[in-house]
Amino acid sequence: xxxxxxxxxxxxxxxxxxxxxxxxxxxxxxxxxxxxxxxxxxxxxxxxxxxxxxxxxxxxxxxxxxxxxxxxxxxxxxxxxxxxxxxxxxxxxxxxxxxxxxxxxxxxxxxxxx
Amino acid sequence: xxxxxxxxxxxxxxxxxxxxxxxxxxxxxxxxxxxxxxxxxxxxxxxxxxxxxxxxxxxxxxxxxxxxxxxxxxxxxxxxxxxxxxxxxxxxxxxxxxxxxxxxxxxxxxxxxxxxxxxxxxxxxxxxxxxxxxxxxxxxxxxxxxxxxxxxx
Numbered sequence: 001x002x003x004x005x006x007x008x009x010x011x012x013x014x015x016x017x018x019x020x021x022x023x024x025x026x027x028x029x030x031x032x033x034x035x036x037x038x039x040x041x042x043x044x045x046x047x048x049x050x051x052x053x054x055x056x057x058x059x060x061x062x063x064x065x066x067x068x069x070x071x072x073x074x075x076x077x078x079x080x081x082x083x084x085x086x087x088x089x090x091x092x093x094x095x096x097x098x099x100x101x102x103x104x105x106x107x108x109x110x111x112x113x114x
Numbered sequence: 115x116x117x118x119x120x121x122x123x124x125x126x127x128x129x130x131x132x133x134x135x136x137x138x139x140x141x142x143x144x145x146x147x148x149x150x151x152x153x154x155x156x157x158x159x160x161x162x163x164x165x166x167x168x169x170x171x172x173x174x175x176x177x178x179x180x181x182x183x184x185x186x187x188x189x190x191x192x193x194x195x196x197x198x199x200x201x202x203x204x205x206x207x208x209x210x211x212x213x214x215x216x217x218x219x220x221x222x223x224x225x226x227x228x229x230x231x232x233x234x235x236x237x238x239x240x241x242x243x244x245x246x247x248x249x250x251x252x253x254x255x256x257x258x259x260x261x262x263x264x265x266x267x
Contacts, residue, residue, distance in 0.1 A: 040225060043194035047218075047225055063211050070208070081206040084193065084218040106225070 003044050003082060010046075010079065011037065011112035017072045018050060018113075021064035026056055034096050035114070039107040046109070048085045051096050058087050126182035132175040135183065139168035155245040160233045162252055162260075163224060169263060170195040190229075192221040201266075212257035219251045220259055 003010060015035060022033050032053040039046050052061070062085060069080035090096050146161035167190060171183050177200045178184070187198060196202050196217075205214055223229055231239050252260040 038225070040191065040193065042189065043191045043197070045193040047193075047222055049222070059212060059215065062215050066208070066211065066214075077206070081202065082193075084221055085215075086219055086222050 003039065003046060003079065004041060007039055007107075007109060008112055011109050013072045014046070014048070014069065014083065015113045017068035018048070018065055021061060021068045022050075022052070022056075024068075025061045025064045026052075026054075031056070032093060032096070036110040037108075037113050039109050041107070044082060046083045048083060048113075050085060050087045051090050052087060053090055053093060053096065055089070056087075058089075061087060125186075126180055126184055127188060130171065130183035130188065132172060132181050132183075135168050135172040135175065139165050139172060142168060154237070156232045156235075156237045156240045159240065159245055159248055160229060162249070163220070163229050166220065166252070166260065166263075167192065167195065170199055173199045173201070173263075190224060192217075192224055213259065213262055216251040216254065216257050216259050220248070223248065 014037075018033075018035055022031055034051045036049040036051070037046055050061075050065070065085055066080060066083075069083060070077070073079040142161050142165045146158045146165060149155075149158035149161065170192065171187065174187060174195065175181065175183060178198070187195060189195065196205060204210065205217060250258065252258050255261055
C-alpha cells in the first residue's frame with residue numbers, strides 16, 4: 001500500500017504513537033516536544049524529526065516510538081518500517097521551531113502531525 | 115543476462131554495471147580515507163555517503179541477478195535503495211533498533227540535502243562534531259551502517 005493514499009490518517013496515528021512514547025520515556029506529561037515530518041513519494045517513506053526539550057535517553061525514546069508505531073499498525077509492518085526518525089534536543093523553548101532542512105520537493109506533513 | 119557482464123539490456127544502465135559499481139565503492143572509500151587523513155572532512159564525509167549509495171546499488175544488482183543497475187534505481191535516495199537490497203526487513207527488525215537509528219540519521223542527511231550543503235559549500239558548513247557523529251553512524255562497530263553491511267555475507 002502506498003502511504004500516500006492515506007497520509008492524513010496515517011499521520012494522526014503516527015503522532016499519537018509518538019505522543020505515547022514521549023509520555024512513557026519522559027518523567028512528566030508536560031515534557032515539551034514538536035514533531036515534524038515529510039513524505040517522500042519516490043521512496044514512499046515518511047521522515048520524522050522529533051524536537052524535544054531537555055534530557056531524554058535518545059535510544060530509549062527512539063525504541064519506544066517504534067514500539068508504539070508497531071502497536072499502532074499491528075497488521076501492516078510496512079508502515080512503521082517506512083518511517084524514519086531522528087531526535088534533536090533543544091535546551092529551551094525558543095529553540096523549538098521549524099525544521100530548517102526540509103527539501104521543497106517533498107511533501108511537508110508537519111501540520112498533520114500536530 | 116549474466117551477472118558480471120557489461121550491462122546493456124533494456125531497463126538497466128550500462129554506465130552503472132555491477133563490475134564498475136563494485137570497484138567504485140571501494141575506490142570512493144579509499145579516497146574518503148585519503149581526504150580524511152589530509153584534514154578535508156567535508157568531502158571525506160560526502161564520499162562516505164557516495165560509498166554507501168554505490169554499495170547499496172551493488173547489493174541490489176546481486177540480489178536481482180542483474181549485471182547493471184535498473185534505470186528506476188538511478189537515485190540518491192537511500193530509503194528507496196534499501197527496499198531493493200533484500201535487507202529492508204532485517205534493518206527494521208526490532209533487534210536492530212540501534213542500527214536503524216544510525217540508518218535514519220544517514221538517510222535524513224541525504225533527504226534533507228545536508229549532503230549537498232556539505233559538498234557545495236566551504237568546509238565550515240560542517241558543524242563542529244558533525245563529522246565525528248556521522249562517522250559513528252557509519253562505522254560504529256556494533257550499530258554503524260557500514261559496519262553492518264561489511265558483516266553481511
